[in-house]
Amino acid sequence: MLSVDDISAASKAPFSNAEFNKSIAARGVSSSELICLPPSAGWFGPNEEGKRVVKVHCFSNQGTPNFYMRPIEGLVMTVDLDTLEVLKFSDTGRDIPIPKSTDTDYRYTAQKKEPQMEPLNPISIEQPKGPSFRLEDGHIVNWANWVFHLKADHRAGLVISRVMVRDSENGELRDVMYKGFASEFFVPYMDLDESWYFKSYMDAGEFGLGISALPLVPLNDCPRHSYYMDGIFATPDGNPFVQPNMICLFERYAGDISWRHSEGLLTDFQIREARSKITLVARMAASVGNYDYIFDWEFQTDGLINVKVGLSGMLMVKGSPHQSLHQVPNQDAMSGPLISENVIGVVHDHFITFHLDMDIDGANNSFLNVNLVKERSLPGESPRKS
Ligand SMILES: [Cu+2]
Structure with missing residues (x-):
């Protein structure tokens, strides 16, 4: 590293x-x-x-x-x-x-004109009684039916471990995941030039996602009532230092439905049952050079964990002698489109791998990959036609 x-x-x-x-x-x-x-x-x-x-x-x-x-x-x-x-x-x-x-x-302050859209009115989500999560020892998160350990890591950025969910019938804690984190990135640029062939970043292992995660901006990066966690890392000479506010924890309500059912058309039951979807999010944003990776680990009360990675920031671009496409003799020979005068956006991918050590109801787990294959029914086998 x-x-x-x-x-x-x-x-x-x-x-x-x-x-x-x-x-x-x-x-x-x-x-x-x-x-x-x-x-x-x-x-x-x-x-x-x-x-x-x-x-x-x-x-x-x-x-x-x-x-x-x-x-x-x-x-x-x-x-x-x-x-x-x-x-x-x-x-x-x-x-x-x-x-x-x-x-x-x-930068916002450098914009010369207002964006051409109708302005949005202020919006905010109220939590009059404060958030529903609780932290033990600064790292063990308790929320709804979930209990897990959350910590900052120099290389992986954010590590979730000892994840358990409470059984809604008997109240017992059940294992879900021993440990989960982003293990590596691979970002190869599709350009073989002398000055580009080596641009195949491994952002976690070469630079470190935690060390690249600068403090989150309250209210813009994370909503009100967020809990902020520091990272404590080592400098190259071994001294500890604090990376402040690098993880935030908050409850998300985006107006979605977690579960619903209605009755009334076919029966005499007049039922309108709907429950709003509230989730818990642990977030980190790593600024690895030109790119910003936003990691969200989202916990749902139905036992699902969603991991989402957002990509923002700047492109890594290539200089070009051409100002417009008309000047390019052979566009197929370019490693990406001309996106501005003298600027090529080199085609590339961002691959992200995760370490997910699952312990669903204990360590004895297996992995099953399901692929549905279409099968034709034989004549006379079934009246189904589609
Ligand atoms: Cu990119």
Whole structure:
């Protein structure tokens, strides 16, 4: 895993390299406007064996905090993390302009015009008696029929363990899951270029989801009556530090129905039974470089656990010599669509794997995969036609 110290040292390493300084000067870029980052460590052959090696690429932050939209394309340094030496210097994009900063600032205060939609009236969900969950020892969550342990983790971000649900008939606690967490991400970009082939991020194992989870913004990230939990991690030199408010816990009511039934059309029973759906959510948002992953572990009173991952933030884009599609001689050769002047959105996937150690009514569980297959009825077998 790359530590915060590794990342900061690697991002500074190019500036003491003469070739690098020459190249950025030739592009008319000042070193004060550059932000350099190691995108993904990976492993690319035996000549990296026994070394801790990262690639470093750079962006210009001139005119925008959204430097991700202004890549210095084709400029890649391979840096040894132990010696901070530039092992390899690759400069293939001198003819590719740095995309403009115009309209790239995403901050609310920087928006020049109001969004073209009818404004929404204020909305809020009342909990006059406060939330219904209760915490023991700061980590054991009790809510409705659920009991589980919730903690922050440097690598996985959020870990749910010893999950139990109370039997509604006899009140006994029944095991559901021993432990669950996001075990890894894999984000390969579909571009084989010298400056792109290594962009195949493993965000949990290389950077750490917990260490990337900055404090949540009350009322915007999590609703009123949320409980906020800190993460306590270690710095690279072993000192503890607090990552404040990195997990929030809240009850969600989105106006949905959990269960209903009506009678009256066919019988004399006049029944209108409906119960509102209230769930409990444990949330974390990891800002891994340009992307923000929002993790929601949602508990339903019917015994279901939903895990949802939302993706937000900025794209990792590629600089292009072309300003419009008309200038592109062979569009099929591009690794993604031209999304703005001189900007390609490289096609890629985000794969997320989970460690789910289920203990449903004990440890003796099995996994069954069900696939329904269509079967034709034989003539004379059944009057069913469809
Ligand atoms: Cu993406």
